[in-house]
Amino acid sequence: MTAIRTRRRHRDRALLLLVLFLLVIGSALVGTSATAPAHAAAPSGDIRVNEVVTTGDVADSIELYNKGTAATDISGWILKDDKDGSKYKIASGTTLAAGASRAFDVHGAFGLGSDDKARLYLPDGKTLVDNFSWSKHSAPSWSRCPDGTGAFKAARVTLGAANDCGGGGGTTPAAWPGSSHVTTADASGVFGQDLSGLYQDGSVMWAAQNSGRLWRLTRNGSGDWSPDTGNGWSSGKALRFPGGSGRPDSEAVTVTGSGPAAGVFVAGERNGDASGTSRLSVLKYDVSGTGSTLTATKEWNLTSDLPPVGSNLGFEGITWVPDAYLTSAAFKDASTGTAYDPARYGAHSGGVFFTGVEGTGMIHGYVLQDSGAFTRVVSVNSGMSGVMELQWEPQAARLWAVCDDTCNGQHRTLEIGTSGAFTTTAVYNRPTGMPNYNNEGFTLAGADECVAGSKPVYWSDDGNDDGHALRKGTITC
Incomplete structure (x- = not known):
């Protein structure tokens, strides 16, 4: 009798493991259904704060860049300055293609100061994706060079386009364009x-x-x-x-x-x-x-x-x-x-x-x-x-x-x-x-x-x- 009970327990345990395996396989198949958005697989870490233009009010803008290889839906993502109460919610239906950039004029929601931050969060408003801070206003732009991966530097404003990383955006002083005599x-x-x-x-x-x-x-x-x-x-x-x-x-x-x-x-x-x-x-x-x-x-x-x-x-x-x-x-x-x-x-x-x-x-x-x-x-x-x-x-x-x-x-x-x-x-x-x-x-x-x-x-x-x-x-x- 002891041997029979032992074989029965082994059989029941095997059936239970089989059921659990089928449930896991079924769940994975549902998760890869063709109805899922194509951009869902792109990791959020591919989206970067790429350019910041600060004035303290009018025309304050934050540009995002997708350095990944797949499009990413950024609907509902949130931009903030250094204050948690400052929020700009990205509109529904906003997708950022691979290698693309898009600028958001945030001045209607908050101003970017001379000593401030640009922070990007997932829609929950708590998960930080990327950020950049500065201690003086842009001159005229703070831009990543190269796009998406480099360090920020002063450059020419290129919102929505590739950053201008050559020559410091025209900010390197040159000799007076005339006679030196006064x-x-x-x-x-x-x-x-x-x-x-x-x-x-x-x-x-x-x-x-x-x-x-x-x-x-x-x-x-x-x-x-x-x-x-x-x-x-x-x-x-x-x-x-x-x-x-x-x-x-x-x-x-x-x-x-x-x-x-x-x-x-x-x-x-x-x-x-x-x-x-x-x-x-x-x-x-x-x-x-x-x-x-x-x-x-x-x-x-x-x-x-x-x-x-x-x-x-x-x-x-x-x-x-x-x-x-x-x-x-x-x-x-x-x-x-x-x-x-x-x-x-x-x-x-x-x-x-x-x-x-x-x-x-x-x-x-x-x-x-x-x-x-x-x-x-x-x-x-x-x-x-x-x-x-x-x-x-x-x-x-x-x-x-x-x-x-x-x-x-x-x-x-x-x-x-x-x-x-x-x-x-x-x-x-x-x-x-x-x-x-x-x-x-x-x-x-x-x-x-x-x-x-x-x-x-x-x-x-x-x-x-x-x-x-x-x-x-x-x-x-």
Whole structure:
């Protein structure tokens, strides 16, 4: 009887093992059914954070890249910054093919700061797939080189396309593209300190002084620039806010394509009579009169629309770029995510005003409507610690961003690329013949002054070193 019971137990155990084996085989067959998505087999580790563009607000973007050999469904995956409460959920139906990249504009969900992270999670919001952290804003992009596997480096913005890993994206400084020789361009002791923004308009140069004063300069017999002696301009004109009160800390000046008859525009960072408070404004002045004081006809106070900065770290540069160029270059309006359409903004100057911020190094583009309304259509990281001047050069279709002695007099050019965004195309050191002055202004002559392949450029020295506030150099046309 004992032997029979033993054989029966062995038989029952064998049957049980057979049943378990069949169950396992059946489950595996179900898991490999043809109805399963083809991309399900791709491991999540193949998806990498590949490029990050940070501005602190508008146009903040994170690009993902699939370094694997199979497509991956990333529906419901979650992007975060350094805060767990910040979440951007990737839309349902989003698949990333092998070797493909895709950028996600996250600014509507959270902003990417100057010291921040880009983190990618599975849909559970807890399983970390990849991340990248940085300690300063992108200049203009943080990109993996090579795509998906390399280390991050400063590069040109290429969201949705292969990363530009050659030459540092145009961020390696080059020699000044003109003569190394620099001369003074004013008589000694004319302006004193605090001469800041410049704008050359043919035979006239406009100059903004921090003390709330605007100068109209013309060439004298030696070719230098001197104050216009007519119509009350001999000592410059005092600037006031609308209504006649206050004294703008005037840092930059520009005009539109309609010339000064349509107004001269001045950017300021505060009211000199309340110097401890930021007031990031663009002011419009009618310069046709003969009086010694100019009262703004309109103010666009942009303070509440921008990240806070110190009262002496606000607007330092302003320039105007025509709508015609922006539309022809397929400029992307970051406020809509689509191509820039001037018609949606009603009556305005016929272009976009670009402002530079000293404290953040950011460049912000605004449509300033005649009604007093405004819309920020782009924010661009200059890649410098501060922007002290901006100038649009129409002949070369490029935007110049200039830093002062803080950055050793560095100059950068930005152009609109195939993505519709302004990106850095070159970085130039100051001319070797010019000391590291506190140059807060820069302007370029027009194409009509190009002689033998070169044309003049001018700088304003806030420190009035050696008694001179203006200096002249050249640049290749």
